[in-house]
Ligand SMILES: [Fe+2]
């Protein structure tokens with residue numbers, strides 16, 4: 001499916017045939033561009049950035065690379081190709097034809113799901129707005145902007161669904177997506193993690209590893225939806241999301257790699273005086289971002305999640321690959337349950353613990369990334385091991401939120417928590433040290449002292465390629 005770039009709004013949804021929708025989106029576009037100007041990457045509107053642009057949604061043809069000024073980027077509306085004769089794969093409507101329009105009884109719920117997903121996209125751009133000023137290299141600067149540009153497009157994707165399928169209240173919600181601001185006291189973004197600051201590049205890499213990965217799992221479960229336009233939108237977004245996680249995954253690998261070099265060169269684990277980031281610091285940032293990100297999956301026991309599933313709105317991760325009846329009326333699933341301060345495994349009705357199951361899939365995926373980071377440490381000759389904290393650690397949502405837990409999952413009292421929390425979470429001083437390392441490096445092929453160069457460049461280009469012309 002080729003994308004029509006001659007349109008004011010590039011798209012593969014035949015927008016030209018739907019004048020009313022086209023006009024509505026053309027009316028939304030200036031507000032979007034104002035938002036990008038105000039809240040997108042600061043100070044780089046004149047820079048030429050080596051970006052990929054989708055030109056078709058086929059697996060082999062959707063990435064076209066070239067230098068572009070970000071405000072001139074051709075954001076648009078791209079859905080994955082329709083699957084002929086697609087049927088609902090799960091829930092009470094299993095086996096029926098998927099919906100091309102929103103059924104009345106699910107309208108409010110679907111709108112809420114789309115708005116909640118849509119709200120995260122501009123939020124992360126806002127959170128990352130100032131990072132360009134302290135980039136460790138042109139290569140990293142380009143990756144940051146690629147992520148930002150695509151989150152902008154994901155906002156377009158959700159605004160399109162709201163405009164196309166939810167009438168007047170959809171248009172109002174699409175406007176509101178441009179009005180909320182990450183971290184704003186009066187009009188914050190909807191979800192907690194998207195109101196946290198991303199003040200430095202270590203946080204950025206952790207965010208793209210952990211929080212964009214939450215996005216992957218949310219999108220994957222929406223990609224199963226009986227509402228076909230939502231499923232197709234999410235399927236295409238997932239192809240872009242992979243790059244965001246790559247940025248975080250390899251970013252931390254390179255931080256860890258550089259730290260190990262400094263540990264060897266100076267024969268010490270404390271590389272902070274030598275301009276590096278200690279492995280203990282990496283662990284504390286990891287703890288923080290993991291906890292904030294797993295909150296995004298919601299409560300462990302959730303009738304909402306059960307209802308979304310039964311209604312066919314939101315499936316499980318890779319629903320069709322799971323071997324069961326996909327209705328789950330009598331099925332069970334084992335989850336950790338907190339009772340009397342003790343966590344133990346408990347068989348629960350599978351429908352009520354859909355969120356926890358998705359969180360399990362996510363945690364398993366995170367473990368693989370951590371193992372890649374540990375391999376870098378091992379291959380450098382050190383026996384330090386990075387670990388995911390227990391899922392009970394530092395939670396604000398769900399059954400663990402009322403109590404304190406160590407990263408090993410042991411319940412502790414307030415006094416012990418206060419005395420020891422700096423062992424487990426970045427302290428102010430530690431954050432200040434990380435921020436002090438963030439000195440801008442923009443000479444092609446050069447990298448800041450706290451991070452190793454990548455193994456290879458983007459799209460086959462050399463590492464010292466001029467990824468961003470600062471102009
Ligand atoms: Fe996104």
Ligand SMILES: [Fe+2]
Nearest residue numbers: 212215241244
């Ligand atoms: Fe993303």
